[in-house]
Amino acid sequence: MSKKRISITDIAKELNVSITTVSFILNNKAKGKISEEVIKKVQNYVKEVGYKPNQLAQGLRTGKSNIIVFMVEDISDAFFSSISRLMEEKAYENGYKLLFCSTENDAQKTRDLVQLFKDRQVDGYIITPPSDFEEDIKQLLQEGQPVVLFDRYFESIDVSHVIIDNMESTFKSIKHMVEGGYRNIGFVTLDSSQSQMVDRLNGYQKAIDLYDLKSNVLEINFKDLKNKKTGDQVEAFLNKTQDLDALFFATNYLAKSGLRVLKKLQVAIPSQMGVMSFDDSEVFELYSPTISALSQPIESIADKLMEIMLKQLNMPDGKEKIIYAELPGSLVVRESSYKP
Template sequence: MGKKKISITDIAKELNVSITTVSFILNNKAKNRISDEVIKKVQDYVKKVGYQPNQLAQGLRTGKSKIIVFMVEDISDAFFSSIARLMEGKAYDNGYKLIFCSTENDKDKARDLIRLFKDRQVDGYIITPPADFEQEIHELLEEDFPVVLFDRYFEELDVSHVIINNQESAFNSVKNLVEGGFRNIGYVTLESNQSQMKDRLSGYEKAIDLYDLPKSIFKVSFKDFKAHRSDELVETYLKENPQLDALFFATNYLAKSGLKVLKKKGVKIPEQIGVVSFDDSDVFELYTPTITSLSQPIESIADKLMEIMLKQLTNIKGRNKIIHAELPGSLIVRESSHK
């Protein structure tokens, strides 16, 4: 039979103090109300018996669950999971727990998740929103929930967000290929109107226009990618565009699809075709030849997201202060981008 869970009542009875006294101490409301001696006695006993409060019941009493939601496109993606892991530690150090979930860029699924988390009295939301999700974000703000958007934003919605300088980063990635001797640079991206993809496309076009080079843009739908059709689509694109001597991929998962195709076709990198990927991956450092990529500042992103969220959670005035943080990406130049 399992060990009986200890309650506040049990603690009060054991220490011969009132339930209210124990509640004040556990909820950090004992200062100037209860003596330091009693506070220490309760805290020592709680630590000794390993007492864990019922968070749901605690949330009903205080209106706070001490839980933050991290809603991303795909939590299994190394970029999102790495950030989640870093934020989890920072949240824990500040008395919060972090819940991760994936929306799969599905508006209906994201809406259902938010409805679920509202029922659980979650305190704040860090979200990489699907397309056309402005109304749902607006409703969260209207209900006075702390919200921080991440990786992408909505131009018409004034809400705090943390992104990287996608346009400048994409521009520098293409510039690196040009400096490496490539002149027919294809751009493989997602079929998306989301801000991060629009900004990366804009950076590609800006660099191509500056160097007066031919444009070649190929878009893969997220649906086709999830159906594992990106390999064959990229292969068709290359077959129809034999003039290309370099490829710039808008995401690391598109780059991985492209590398599989190039390997299958026996194309030599960088002798026959140069490659650069937006967003780094461990695979690129291990690949032969190594793959040049744009690295996003994962630690800085995690720190900034939690900094903004904690300001909103701990200070009601913090929710009215909108912060737009744009962090720099770093181009890691490897073997694939220079002939």
């Protein structure tokens, strides 16, 4: 038989004090109102019986759950999981718990999750929003919810966000490949209107225009990633544009699919095909030859996201202070981006 959960009422009855007294002590509001003797007595008893407060009920009473939700397209992705781990530490140090989940870049799933978190009285939302989610973000802001967007943003909404300088980072990556001896550089990206993907494509095009090179772009539907059709599309792209001597991948998961194709086709890197990816991965260090990448500043991203969210949560007047943060990426040059 399961042990009955101890309530505040049980504690008050056992110690012959009021429920209000117990509540004040448990919520750190007893100083100056209740004697030190009673405070100590309640604290010792709570520790002895291992009392744990019902967070949902506590949140409904106070309107504060001390929970921040981190919503990303895929929490298993190394980039997102690394950031969430660092944010979790920062949140805990400031009295908050971090709850994270995957949206699969699906607007309806994201809406369902937001509604669930509203019901749980979470205190703030850090979101990598899918397409067609502008109105939902506006609704959260109208309700006075602390919101920080991450990795991408909507130009139509004045909301705090933390992003990478995607355009300049991609531009300097393509520039590096040109200086490494490549002239026919293909760009493999997602078929997406999201700001980060648009900016990466613009950065590629800016470099191509600067050096008066030919533009070769493959756009892959996000749904095809689940169906594992990415490799087939990369292979078809290579067959169609046989003069390519380099590939730049707009995400590391696209790069991993592309590397499998190049290995299957026995294409030699870097002599026959230069390779580079936006967003580094441990896999690229282990691959032979090692793969060059544009590295995103994970620690700086995590720090900035929590800094902005905590500022919003601590605003005494409840008004959101809008903060835009655009962080630089850094080139990690390895063996794959220089012609021998």
